Amino acid sequence: MGMKQGLVIEDWGLVEYSQALExxxxxxQKVLEGxxxxxxxxxxxxxxxxxxxxxxxxxxxxxxxxxxxxxxxAKVDRGGDVTLHAPGQLVVYPIFNLNNTARDxxxxxxxxQEVAVDLLKNFGILAxxxxxxxxxxxxxxxxxxxxxxxxKWVTYHGLAINVNTDLSLFDLIKPCGLNVRMTSMQxxxxxxxxxxxxxxxxxEQFQRRxxxx
Amino acid sequence: MTNIILPELGExxxxxxxxxxxxxxxxxxxxxxxxxxxxxxxxxFVIEAxxxxxxxxxxIKEAQDAPVGGVxxxxx
Numbered sequence: 001m002g003m004k005q006g007l008v009i010e011d012w013g014l015v016e017y018s019q020a021l022e023x024x025x026x027x028x029q030k031v032l033e034g035x036x037x038x039x040x041x042x043x044x045x046x047x048x049x050x051x052x053x054x055x056x057x058x059x060x061x062x063x064x065x066x067x068x069x070x071x072x073x074a075k076v077d078r079g080g081d082v083t084l085h086a087p088g089q090l091v092v093y094p095i096f097n098l099n100n101t102a103r104d105x106x107x108x109x110x111x112x113q114e115v116a117v118d119l120l121k122n123f124g125i126l127a128x129x130x131x132x133x134x135x136x137x138x139x140x141x142x143x144x145x146x147x148x149x150x151x152k153w154v155t156y157h158g159l160a161i162n163v164n165t166d167l168s169l170f171d172l173i174k175p176c177g178l179n180v181r182m183t184s185m186q187x188x189x190x191x192x193x194x195x196x197x198x199x200x201x202x203x204e205q206f207q208r209r210x211x212x213x
Numbered sequence: 214m215t216n217i218i219l220p221e222l223g224e225x226x227x228x229x230x231x232x233x234x235x236x237x238x239x240x241x242x243x244x245x246x247x248x249x250x251x252x253x254x255x256x257x258f259v260i261e262a263x264x265x266x267x268x269x270x271x272x273i274k275e276a277q278d279a280p281v282g283g284v285x286x287x288x289x
Contacts, residue, residue, distance in 0.1 A: 053232075053252060105256055106223035134254060151259045 007212040008035075009203055012042035017049060017074050017085060020093070024156045027095045031154050039206055040093040041199055044085035046071040046169060051147060054081050058174040066172055076157075082173045083145050088164035088184070090198055094206065098153040101210075108155065109134065109148065115205045116144045116159060122201045125188050133178070141183035161185075161202075163193050215264055216284045217248060222258060228278045229253050231285065236268045242288060249285060262288060 012020060020042055027038050048059070048071055058081055059066070063073060071084075085091060098108060113129040116136040120127040120143065127136045127143060136144035145160045162184035170182040185193045206212070219229055229251035236248050242262040249260045262268075266288040273279040273286070 051252075051257075053230075103221075104223035105253065105258070106225055108223075109256065148256045149258075150256060152261070 008038045010040045014043045017044045017047045028154045038095040046086040049074050049076045049083050058082050090161040090163050092159040096155045103153050115209050118205045142180045214289045217286045219279045231273045240268045
């Protein structure tokens with residue numbers, strides 16, 4: 001990959017999913033018009049997002065039962081099945097112009113998986129990506145979900161990293177249509193993992209993998 | 214007439230599924246306007262109109278697969 005303009009890091013804090021989606025779309029447009037690549041970090045209030053490939057049977061409860069637990073529902077224009085976002089989960093939206101590097105979806109997805117595995121290694125967690133299954137696993141449990149969108153080869157959507165997520169919320173769904181249990185960094189380490197420790201490590205991994213240093 | 218083609222998406226990716234069409238036959242399209250979206254395993258990709266004109270036909274319907282290089286629809 002060639003030389004690039006610096007990466008712009010934006011931390012949006014806790015932001016509604018729908019609002020973040022609008023802001024991502026605006027950023028995609030800016031990047032298409034020549035702005036440098038952006039890396040957005042945020043968290044969302046509890047929401048189930050339904051990708052284009054969502055099968056109804058992967059929602060294990062009725063809408064009103066889900067909403068009664070304080071979890072919203074949102075349809076989204078990404079591939080993949082149903083995903084849960086909630087506070088304590090670090091959501092990462094790379095808005096990268098792949099026209100400047102490699103216009104290859106497979107290479108991009110694999111790079112995201114490598115970033116995720118390397119991040120967890122920083123925290124002493126040995127994770128793997130399973131061939132044919134998007135996302136990152138620790139043993140049989142899944143810790144990071146991946147789902148991306150592209151417009152004119154500019155990326156949006158991205159990674160959902162379970163740092164301190166309330167894992168009981170995943171009982172509402174079959175995550176990504178898979179029969180897997182979700183885990184978190186908190187569960188694996190046995191203690192709360194400060195988000196402020198994770199964010200700089202993650203940025204560093206992105207800069208390394210995508211050659212921004 | 215111009216074909217709307219499923220572009221190369223990456224090494225080893227041979228097909229994608231049409232997730233939705235944003236236009237129906239007879240609709241007028243601007244060049245670069247979103248015309249449909251395709252999905253692979255975990256990624257969605259927006260396909261734009263290659264030129265201005267009327268959407269003449271939809272060759273690959275929603276939920277159907279298209280091969281890379283295949284004709285998704287036509288513009289005249």
